[in-house]
Amino acid sequence: MKKVTTLIAVVALSFISGFSAMAQEDLSKKLLPMDPKVKTGVLPNGLKYYILKNAEPKNRAQLRLMVKAGSVLENDEQQGLAHFMEHMNFNGTKNFPKNALVDFLQKSGVRFGADLNAYTGFDETVYMLPVPTDSIEVFKKGIQILEDWAHNATLDPAEIDKERGVVLEESRTGKGAESRMRDKFLPVILKNSQYAKRLPIGKDDILKNFKYDVLKQFHQDFYRPNLEAVAVVGDVDVAMVEKMIIEKFSGIQNPANEKPRTKYRIELTGGTDVAIITDPEQPNTIVQVIGKQEKRKDVTYKDRRDGIIRSLYNQMLSARIQELTQKADPPFQFGFAGYSGFLGNLDAFTSAVVVKGGNVEKGLKAILEEVARAKKFGFNASELERVKTQYMVGQEQAFKEKDKTDSESLIEGLVGAFLEDENLTSTEFGYEFAKQYLAGIKLEEVNAMGNLLITDDNRAVIVLAPEKDKATLPSEAQIKEWLNTAGKDATAYIDQAVTKPLIAKLPTGSKVIATKQVPELGLTEFTFANGVKAVLKPTDFKNDEILISGYSFGGSNLYPDKDADNARLASTVANISGLGEFSTINLRKLLTGKVARVNPFITGTSENINGESSPKDLETALQLLYSYFTQPRFDDEVIKGFMANQRDALANQQKTLTPEKVYNDSLSAILSNYATRNLPMTVERMEKIDANRAFQIYKERFADASDFTFFFVGNFKNESIKPLLEKYLGALPSTKRKETYKDLGIRPPKGKVEKTLYKGTEPKARVTMVWTGDFDGSTESETQVEALAEVLEIKLIEKLREEESGVYGVGVSGITGKIPAKRYNFRIAFGCAPENVEKLVNRTLAEIQKVQEKGAEQTDIDKFKVETKRQTEVQLRDNGFWLNYLQAQYQNGDDLKYILKEEEALKKVTVESTKAAAKKYFADNMVKVIMLPEKK
Template sequence: MKKVTTLIAVVALSFISSFSVMAQEDLSKKLLPMDPKVKTGILPNGLKYYIMKNAEPKNRAQLRLMVKAGSILENDEQQGLAHFMEHMNFNGTKNFPKNELVNFLQKSGVRFGADLNAYTGFDETVYMLPVPTDSIEVFKKGMQILEDWAHNATLEASEIDKERGVVLEESRTGKGAQARMRDKFFPIILKNSQYAKRLPIGKDDILKNFKYDVLKQFHQDFYRPNLEAVAVVGDVDVAMVEKMIIEKFSGIQNPINEKPRTKYRIELSGGTDVAIITDPEQPNTIVQIMHKQEKRKDVTYQDRRDGMVRSLFNQMLSARIQELTQKADPPFQFGYAGYGGFLGNLDAFNSVVVAKGGNVEKGLKAILEEVARAKKFGFTASELQRAKTQYMVGQEQAFKEKDKTDSEGLIEGLVGAFLEDENLTSTEFSYEFTKQYLERVKLEEVNALGNLLITDDNRAVILMAPEKDKATLPTEAQIREWLNGTGKDVTAYVDQTVDKPLIAKLPTGSKVIATKQIPEVGLTEFTFANGVKAVLKPTDFKNDEILIGGYSFGGTNLYGDKDADNARVASTVASLGGLGEFSTVNLRKMMTGKVARISPYITGTSENITGSSSPKDFETALQMLYSYFTQPRFDADVVKGFLANQRDNLISQQKTLTPEKVYGDSLNAILSNHAPRNAPMTSERMDKIDANRAFQIYKERFADASDFTFFFVGNFKNEEIKPLLEKYLGALPSTKRKETYKDLGIRSPKGKIEKTVYKGTEPKARVTLVWAGDFDGTTESETQVEALSEVLEIKLTETLREEESGVYGVGVSGSTAKIPAKRYTFRIAFGCAPENVEKLVNRTLAEIQKVKEKGAEQTDIDKFKAETKRQTETQLRDNGFWVNYLQSQYQEGDDVKYILKEEEALKKVTVESTKTAAKKYFADNQIKVILLPEKK
C-alpha cells in the first residue's frame, strides 16, 4: 500500500566504534533497558508482543503487525510477491471476506490509505491500523484484523487476479529516470548481493503471471508467529489487551517444516567502485560517495554513547556544509555529508552534491574538501559546545513532552525495536543518559571520528547525469584522481560568531487598549494602541509548544507585471540575509539552544508570519518577529549565490524537460488561462530579478503592522505573556495605511477544455480532470463540497481500483476559496496505463453522473461522516490545527465557532444534498489534461 523506495542519500542514524570508555565503568557490558511502561511478552509459538498505555490522543490506539519477512526472502518465482501478499491481506481474510475489512474500518472512521496502511521492505512487512478505543466493539474488531493479517488471508484466486492490475499500477508509478538509473547502479554498490536482485516491487512479468500456489507458498512459509510481533500503543487497558493477544494469537501454529529465515549480507570487499550513469530524463547532475561499513546496533550503553558522539559529528559537519551555500558563488546547488544507516547489514558515510551547471569537478571537490577539513583538523571547541547544547535541547524537549507524545511516534519506535532486535528506551532514560554522558564527550574523540568513518576502503561513487551531458562528464579515472587527491591543501576552519544581542535597544511598546473574549472556543483578542491585533488560545495539548501565525491583507498582487518576479522572491531575499547585525550563519549560531523559529512570507493577497517556540524562548521568538519588521538584513553575497543557484536549476530543467514538469506546467497554464503572472519561472526571468528592489518590496510589505492579526496557540497564560506582547507587538511600526488585497481576475477557462501532452518514454499516463467556477461562499456549501469530494474518492477508489484494477490510487480534492474571489475547484487525478485512459475517464464521468442523477450512496455518506467526526476529535486537541483554523476563519471573515457546529452541518449532508451539489459543481466547465508517452 504505502510505496517504499530505497534512498541512497540517507539521513544520519547511529554508529561509531568509540574508543573512549570511561575508566570507572565498562559501558559495553551494560544493556539498554526497555521502557518500563511497555508490557512485553513472547507467546509459546514465538510471537512477540508490546503493549503501552499512552493517552495522546485520547480514545485512540495505534495497532501494528510486524512480520520479519520482505522481498529479500523471495525465490526467483516470487519476485514482488512479499509486497503482493501485503495487498492481499486487505482483499479478504477469514473474518473479513473480500473488501469487508476496508469497508468496516471506513464505517468506523478509519480512512483507507491515510490511516489504514502497510508497507513492504527488503526485510520486513508492517501493517498499520489506528482505531478508536471509546468503542470496545471496534477495538475488538481491530485486534481481530491483526490476527487475520497474521495468518488468515484467504487468497482467493479471483481476488488475486483483480489485485494484479493494482500492483502493476503501483509498479508503473515508480518507473522513470530514477528507477532506470537505480537498476544500473544497485548491482555495483550492492555487490550483486540478494538486495540488488530483490526490489520490493518485483518484476512485472511475474506479477502478471505467477501461479496462485506460488503466493500461497510464500504466505505459508513466512507468515508464522515466530517471525511476527504485535504492538498496541494508546488509550487502552494494558491487562485487557494482553489477555486479548494471548487469546487470539496463541493458537497460531508454526509450520512443521519451517523454511529457514535466511539473513542475507552485502559483502564488503574493499576498494572503490564507480558508476557513471546517464538518462535522457535526468535533469541535473548528482554525485554521491558512500563509505560503507558494518552496521552498528543500539544495544548497550556504549552503543548509545557512541551514537551520541557520531550525532555531534554529523551536526557540526552539516553546519559547515550549509555555510558553503551562503556565498556569492556557491560550489554546488545542494550538498550533504554525514554518517547513517544504509541497507541490510551496512551503514555508510555519505557525501552528496547536486553539481552546479553540471560542473562535477567543482561540486565534488568542494564537498571532498569540507569532509577532508573535518577529517584533518577536526572541529573547534566552540562548535562542539553549540552541538552539545543543541543535542541537549532536543532531549529536553522530548522529556518535557513525555506525557503528551503521540502514540504513533511511540509505536514506530517499537516497530524499529522489534525489527532491529533492540529495546526502546524511555524518554526519561534517554534524558538522564544524555545528562550523564553528553558533557563528558571530549573534542579529541569527536575529531578522531573522521578517520573511523571516512575511509578509502569499501567506497562507492555514483554519478547520475543527463544523457545530453554524457560527452562532457568526467571519466572514472578522473573521479578516482579527485577522490584521492582532493583535500591535501585544506586549512583549518575558523569559527566566527557575533557576541551581541539581537536587538540593541529593546522597544517600550504600547498597551492593550481593547480586549474581547470568545469563551466558546477559548479565545481572547487583544488590540494594541498601534492597531495590531493578537488572538490567543491557551491550550494544554503540548507542554513545550507555542505556535504562531499572522497575516495582513496586501500581497504581491499589488505590484505590476514589471515587479511581479521581484515581489515573488521578496520574502526569500529578506530571510536569506539574517537579522540586524547577524548574518544567517551567525544568527543560527546565536540561536543555538533556543527553541524559537519565525519566518515571514508573502502570498498574492497577504503578508504573513509563521513560527513556533517553547514557552521558555517565547520572548526570543517575539524578538525575531519584531526584527523581521524593523531590522531585516540584506546580504548581497548570499542573495547573489541563491539567485545563481536558482538560475542554474532552471537552466537544467529547461534543457531536460521531464514528463512531470512538462505536464505540470501545461496543466497550470490551462488552469490559469495562460495568465503571464502564473507562468513558471525561467532562467531568463531569473536573470532580470533586481535583488535590491525585491528587498525594498519586502520592507514595503512589512512597513505597517497596524492591519496585522497575530495568532498564538499553545502552553501559555494570557496574563503572563501579555506584557511581552505589549512590548514587542505593541512596538511594531504603524502607519495606519488602509490596504486590502487585489483581485487580478485570473480564472480557469469556461467550457470544455482538453489537452494531451506527449512526453516521456515509459508506458505511463497521468489524468487530471478539473471543474471550477463561482461559489456562494457559505460555510454550509463548504461542507457540501468537502462531502462530495470524499464520497467521490471512496466511490472512485472502489470502482477504478477495486473493480477495474486500473489504478493504484485516485485522488479527489474539492476546495473552496473566498480570497481574492469566491471560487470552488474539484480536481480528480490518477495514473494508469496509456491504453486504459479512455476507459477510466469514462468510468469516472459515469460515477459522477450517477451522483448527479441519484445522489451519493448512503453508505459512502456514512463513511464520510464517521471519518470527519473521528478526525475532528483529534484536531480539536492539536495546536497546529487551531492556529491554521483560526487564521483561515479570521482571514475569510468566517465564524470561529463554526467548528463547534460541525455535527449540525454534517446532518445536512444527505443523499439529496450530494445530488444537488454534484449538479451544481460538476457542470459545464470541465478541463481534461492527459499525459501520454511520446509517440514513436
C-alpha cells in the first residue's frame, strides 16, 4: 500500500511539473494540429482533399467542392459572373447535360435547394451535395458531379441565356430599402476597396447582356485545381474515397498561363467615417459602430487561447447589454456589441442598436457607455467564473457527442479550414485544450483584451433611418462627439451573487399508478396519481440530449375577443419575468453550468411546454418545469420595458409601412376573413393590453396539469428517471378540471377572392395563391396532400424557373390540420417581374389543371417517394423528429405506429391518386393576393 501511494505521488508531481513547463512555453510557436481522423492530401496539380469517416447519419455522406474564387476576382465586365458560374454548374456539365444533374439527384432522394445547393461569396464559391452511401453507384456519381463542377461545365449558350432570367429574378428578390442603403454605406465601410465594388449578385445590365466568352474566361481563369479542394465526410470507406478522388481529379490541368489569384485588401486608413442614410421604406433606425482590425487567425496554440479570451469577453459584455433591456424604460429596442470576423483581411468590434422612439442619442450613448464601462473598469471575477463554467460546459457537450456529431457540421468546419488556410482541430483536442488552458486565463488578461479590441480609429459609423426622420437625425459632428465622450461618467458594474435554490422546499410528488407500453416504438407511458401523463422514448441518437415537450387542450380560444390580446401576451409575460424569487438575470446566473431550458407557451387551442437538457441536468429542467406551474413570476419593471419596446416597434411599422408588412398583413387578414382577434397587432390595441390580466390568464392556463401529457425523448433509462418524474411531474397541481379546445369558426372566405396591392418602388411583384377547405382527417389523405405538394413543386420549378426563366424559386406547401377543425391548406408562392405575373399565374394554373386531368407524371411521383424514404431514414434517428411526431399523434388521436407503415402509405400514391387529390383540393375556395409596385 505504501509503495502504491508513493507511485501516485511521483506521477502527480510529474504531471504538475509537466503542466508548469507547458504553461511557460511559447504557445505562439506551437501549431494547432489537424484532426488526425481527417485524411488529407494534395494532388500534384495542387487540388487539396479532406476525407473523414463519420457515422451520423448512417448511410449518408456530405460532399463539398470549394473554389477560392468569388466576386472579388471579377473584372469590370464580369460583375455577377462568379455567381452566374455557380448557377451554370447546375445547367449542364460534361457528364450531366442540361438539367440531368438535378434530375438524377432528385431520383436518388436528394432535394434541389433543400439538400443540393451552392453559394458564392466575395472570396469563394462552395458547392454542397449530400448523397446516400448505401448505393455505391449513387456515391460514385456524387464524386463525378464534384469533378464536373471542378472543371467540366459545358457553358452552352442556350443554357446561359435561359439562366439569365433566373439570376435576374434572384437579384430582384434582394431589391428594396436594405439593398438601396447597402449600396450607399458599403463604400464607406469598405473604403472603396475591391470588395465595395464587387457584390456577388453583380449588376443587372451585365447579367442581361454579357457575352458568352466573358463567362467562359472567368471559368477558365479560376476554376482550376490549385484553387480548389474536395471534402467528403460521412459513412464511407476512407481508402476507397481517396482512391476515387485521386483517379477523378489528378488529370485536371491548371491553365498554361495562370491568372494571378489576387488577394485584395480593405485598407485601414485610421480615423472615423460616418454615413447617415435614409430610405422611405426603412421602418426603424439602426446605428452601427464598426471598429475594423486586421484579421486574427487560429493557427497556433496562442491564437486559440486568445480566441477563447475574446469569446469570454464577448459573452460577459453580451450579458451586461441584455440587462439594459430588463428595465422599465430600456434605452433601445435591441442592442449588441462584440468582436468577430468581418470581411476579407479584417475582423471588427461592432456595437449596434435598434433605436427606440427615434432617439439616436439615447440608444447610441447607452451601448457606447456599456462598452466603455467594460473597457475602463473591466469585468468582475464572478462574471469570469460564470462564463468559464459555461464555456467548459459547451466543450464537454461537444466531447460527449463526438461520435454522434452530424456530418454536415463537421464538413462545414473543413470548408472553413480550407478557405482560411487553417487546420480543423478535433473535438477531443478542443476539449483537452480547454481543460488545460481555460483555468489559467486570468481576469487581468481578459480585461486587458478590451484595450486591444475596442479602439478609437479605423471606425465606421452607419446610421440607417426612415426618410421621414431625416430632419431630426444627428449630424456627423454630433455622432463623433458622442463617440469621443462615451463612458466618461461610467461607473463600475456591480455583480450580484445568487445563492438561493430555485425551489425553497422540494416537492414529494406522487407515484406512477399506471404503465402502458408500445414495444414496436420503444415507448412507455406513465400515468401519475395526479392525472399527469408522461410518454418516454429512450434513444441512443445523442449522448448528451433529452428533449421535452408537453401539452393540454384549452388555449387562448377559451377567452372572449376582449381578452384575446391579453391571452396572446400571457406566456410572454411569464417567460420574460423569471421564476419565483429570481429575475431573468438572476435565473440565468443560477443556471450557469447547467444544460437545461424550459419554456411555456400558449396557442389558440392548447397550453404547452418545450425544453431540453443534458441527462445530468434533467432534474434542473424538471425544477424549471415545475416552477412554471407553481411559482411563475410577474416582474413589473421588465414587463413595462417589454411593452414600451413593442409599442415603439409597432409605431415605427405603422408610420413606415414596408411592402413586406403590407403584403403579409393583408394576406393574413384575408385568410382569417378579417376576424378581429387575428388581425395584426397595432399600437392602439397594445395600449389596451392589461399585463396583470395577461399574467392571470397564464396562471389560469397552468393551474391544472391533470390533463397534461409530457414527452421525453433522448438518452435516459426509464427506471432511472422515473423517481425524478414522480417527484416533479407527480407534484404538479391537479384540479381534475375537464377542458378541451374551442373552435371559433374562423375560416378563410369561400369562393374566389382576388386582391391586388400596390406598394414599394422596386420593379418586383409577389404572388400567393391559397386553396382551402374541409378535410377528412385520414392519415392516407395526409400522405396524398404531401405528395401532391411535392410533385407540384417539382413541376413548377421545372416550368416557371427552368423553362420560363421567370422565377428564382417557387414554394408549394400542402398542410392539413385536425385541431380545432379538420381543414387543409394548399399554398403556392413566388416572386417575379411585374410584367410576368399574369403569364406565370396562368402557367401555374395550367400545370394544376394538367394534374387534375391526367395526374402527376410518374417520374415526379417516384422522386417524391424516394425523397420521402431517404428523409424518413434520417428522421428515425433524430430525437427532434420523434418528439414532434409523438406529440402530434397523441394530440390528433392518430395511430402511433403510422410511421412504421409509411412505405405502405407511399404505395397508394399513384398517377390516379394525384389526379383525384388535385381535383379534390384545388377546388372552389381560392384566395389570390398579388403585390405590384406603386403606380407612378
